[in-house]
Amino acid sequence: MAEHTIASPTCNPRLLDWIREMTDLCQPDRVHWCDGSDAEYEHVCNQMVRSGSFVRLNETLRPGSYLVRSHPSDVARVEKRTFICAPTQAEAGPTNNWKPPGPMKETLLSLFRGSMRGRTLYVIPFCMGPLNSAFAKIGIEITDSPYVVCNMRIMTHMGQRVLDALGNGPFIPCLHSVGAPLKPGQPDVAWPCEPDLEKKYIVHFPHEPSIWSYGSGYGGNALLGKKCLALRIASTIARQEGWLAEHMLILSLTSPRGQKRYLAAAFPSACGKTNLAMMQPSLPGWKVQCLGDDIAWIRLGPDGRLYALNPEAGFFGVAPGTSEKSNPHAVRTFAKNTIFTNVALTPDRDVWWEGMDVPPPPTLVDWEGQTWTPDSDRRAAHPNSRFTAPADQCPVIDPDWQNPDGVPLSAILFGGRRTTTVPLVCEAFNWQHGVFLGSAIGSETTAANTGQAGILRRDPFAMLPFCGYHMADYFAHWLALGAQTDPGKLPRMYVVNWFRRNDRGRWLWPGYGENSRVLKWICDRIDGTGQAQPSPIGNLPAPNALDLSGLNLHPENIRELLAVHKPEWRREAEGIRDYYDTFGDRLPATLRRELEALRQRLA
Numbered sequence: 001m002a003e004h005t006i007a008s009p010t011c012n013p014r015l016l017d018w019i020r021e022m023t024d025l026c027q028p029d030r031v032h033w034c035d036g037s038d039a040e041y042e043h044v045c046n047q048m049v050r051s052g053s054f055v056r057l058n059e060t061l062r063p064g065s066y067l068v069r070s071h072p073s074d075v076a077r078v079e080k081r082t083f084i085c086a087p088t089q090a091e092a093g094p095t096n097n098w099k100p101p102g103p104m105k106e107t108l109l110s111l112f113r114g115s116m117r118g119r120t121l122y123v124i125p126f127c128m129g130p131l132n133s134a135f136a137k138i139g140i141e142i143t144d145s146p147y148v149v150c151n152m153r154i155m156t157h158m159g160q161r162v163l164d165a166l167g168n169g170p171f172i173p174c175l176h177s178v179g180a181p182l183k184p185g186q187p188d189v190a191w192p193c194e195p196d197l198e199k200k201y202i203v204h205f206p207h208e209p210s211i212w213s214y215g216s217g218y219g220g221n222a223l224l225g226k227k228c229l230a231l232r233i234a235s236t237i238a239r240q241e242g243w244l245a246e247h248m249l250i251l252s253l254t255s256p257r258g259q260k261r262y263l264a265a266a267f268p269s270a271c272g273k274t275n276l277a278m279m280q281p282s283l284p285g286w287k288v289q290c291l292g293d294d295i296a297w298i299r300l301g302p303d304g305r306l307y308a309l310n311p312e313a314g315f316f317g318v319a320p321g322t323s324e325k326s327n328p329h330a331v332r333t334f335a336k337n338t339i340f341t342n343v344a345l346t347p348d349r350d351v352w353w354e355g356m357d358v359p360p361p362p363t364l365v366d367w368e369g370q371t372w373t374p375d376s377d378r379r380a381a382h383p384n385s386r387f388t389a390p391a392d393q394c395p396v397i398d399p400d401w402q403n404p405d406g407v408p409l410s411a412i413l414f415g416g417r418r419t420t421t422v423p424l425v426c427e428a429f430n431w432q433h434g435v436f437l438g439s440a441i442g443s444e445t446t447a448a449n450t451g452q453a454g455i456l457r458r459d460p461f462a463m464l465p466f467c468g469y470h471m472a473d474y475f476a477h478w479l480a481l482g483a484q485t486d487p488g489k490l491p492r493m494y495v496v497n498w499f500r501r502n503d504r505g506r507w508l509w510p511g512y513g514e515n516s517r518v519l520k521w522i523c524d525r526i527d528g529t530g531q532a533q534p535s536p537i538g539n540l541p542a543p544n545a546l547d548l549s550g551l552n553l554h555p556e557n558i559r560e561l562l563a564v565h566k567p568e569w570r571r572e573a574e575g576i577r578d579y580y581d582t583f584g585d586r587l588p589a590t591l592r593r594e595l596e597a598l599r600q601r602l603a
């Protein structure tokens with residue numbers, strides 16, 4: 001029998017039954033119901049410091065902060081091992097790994113049997129979205145990872161107040177185990193996990209709904225409120241209920257004249273959402289404030305506009321490349337009360353990573369715990385190393401970021417990493433064309449997923465790894481949502497690309513704060529003052545319509561940044577056609593027509 005550290009703090013019969021059943025299955029030594037208090041957070045952190053999992057960082061330089069190093073096999077999401085177990089394969093669609101739910105349940109039950117032996121089972125009540133929002137969703141994560149407890153405390157609204165709000169209502173069960181039971185007397189390791197990739201399972205049962213995650217303790221594999229609940233499961237719920245769950249940042253942009261607009265942007269993992277969401281505009285007088293950096297729940301408001309809400313409470317941001325220069329507001333955000341995972345440790349117990357823009361000290365401890373010097377021919381921080389920081393520590397957090405109704409969107413941006421072909425910015429002709437552009441987004445893969453980086457793949461709406469149902473039905477859902485309101489009330493849509501390179505491999509665009517120049521043009525377009533010229537792929541900025549004052553870009557660079565080379569685009573259109581063919585008849589006819597129209601404009 002497991003020892004319970006506190007009496008059950010809920011009377012919810014379904015919850016109590018589920019906890020009892022899972023405790024019997026996983027056979028932990030102890031059960032702990034998380035109350036979400038400061039004292040509990042400190043207690044769990046202290047315990048991890050004592051066990052050697054957490055390194056307490058320098059209290060003066062980095063108050064309340066910790067470093068964790070994961071097992072080298074457990075450093076990113078594992079898309080290959082992520083499954084959507086809808087009743088039929090057709091419901092999951094060709095872009096998801098599908099397995100029949102019955103046999104998958106059997107596999108999982110045998111993996112979870114006794115998986116928490118020697119460990120504590122933590123019950124984490126969490127809420128995605130503000131507790132007072134009609135759109136919030138409550139999940140209960142069971143985990144044997146204290147690291148997950150600490151991260152969920154930052155990333156979600158978590159603890160007793162969630163149970164109080166839940167009452168006897170429904171919740172989404174999320175079961176997680178690192179998959180490393182301990183035999184009696186067996187010493188623990190700093191980062192327990194199942195090192196064999198083939199034995200990791202990130203599984204969704206959308207029709208229940210429920211989430212079962214086994215073998216990994218890292219990021220989206222283990223913090224189940226994020227990609228698993230707020231995107232994969234939420235997207236299936238959203239489809240039924242008529243809204244959208246999207247892999248998007250939300251920001252507000254205020255012009256020098258004081259006009260404030262809200263924008264959302266979908267870029268694939270490690271393609272610039274956190275950086276855009278809290279950027280410091282280089283253009284004088286412009287202000288960006290952040291409402292969210294990864295996920296947006298979007299629905300039609302009573303006034304016919306689209307409203308976006310960030311369901312998260314923290315940032316799980318990419319560390320490398322983040323510096324005072326590239327993202328000063330992120331640097332302030334993780335100044336305290338932050339968990340750093342897989343970055344390097346300095347001799348004075350602070351953090352360091354590549355692209356931090358401060359020279360490394362003569363020696364460091366790298367993310368694998370080895371001594372590192374500037375002469376080492378490997379990276380000190382893992383390319384997918386991350387910080388977990390509370391959103392309200394962001395110096396430019398928008399006052400409306402917890403508005404229970406969300407904020408009305410004026411524009412939606414799509415983007416990705418494209419070395420060639422895709423211009424800096426391009427405007428959709430209308431909603432249908434925007435959905436076409438979003439569905440056709442391609443991006444070079446990054447370290448956020450286990451697998452090779454730098455491979456171009458289609459990543460529609462940046463949702464390839466996160467859409468919980470058939471991708472063609474998802475496209476249809478976007479089209480249908482737009483048809484429900486007055487086109488004049490819909491956000492305008494744009495494709496952006498900060499990552500085009502010249503033929504010597506150098507970035508053509510400085511990016512980061514300079515991206516405000518693109519946002520300004522978008523605002524001008526919405527106002528009706530921005531000049532555009534049509535191209536086969538959409539509206540481009542007219543000559544001189546982009547404010548490039550003080551940038552000192554070579555005119556040749558500017559030309560190439562905005563160039564649409566027809567032969568490249570004919571190849572792109574063929575790539576889109578091949579991709580569309582994988583959806584067969586299920587692809588909305590509207591999108592086929594958009595593709596055909598593009599091909600004719602390119603002829």
Ligand code: GTP
Nearest residue numbers: 269270271272273274275318320321448498511512
């Ligand atoms: P996820 O958290 O994985 O969803 O990633 P994200 O989309 O939030 O990406 P993030 O903003 O963390 O950026 C990922 C990497 O791209 C970092 O190393 C950044 O420094 C780099 N990056 C972000 N914006 C720009 C940009 O405008 N130009 C260039 N060249 N690099 C950028």
Ligand code: SPV
Nearest residue numbers: 077219220227269316448
């Ligand atoms: C992403 O990969 O898009 C992330 C990081 O935001 S993770 O939470 O690990 O999914």
Ligand code: MN
Nearest residue numbers: 268269270294
């Ligand atoms: Mn993400």
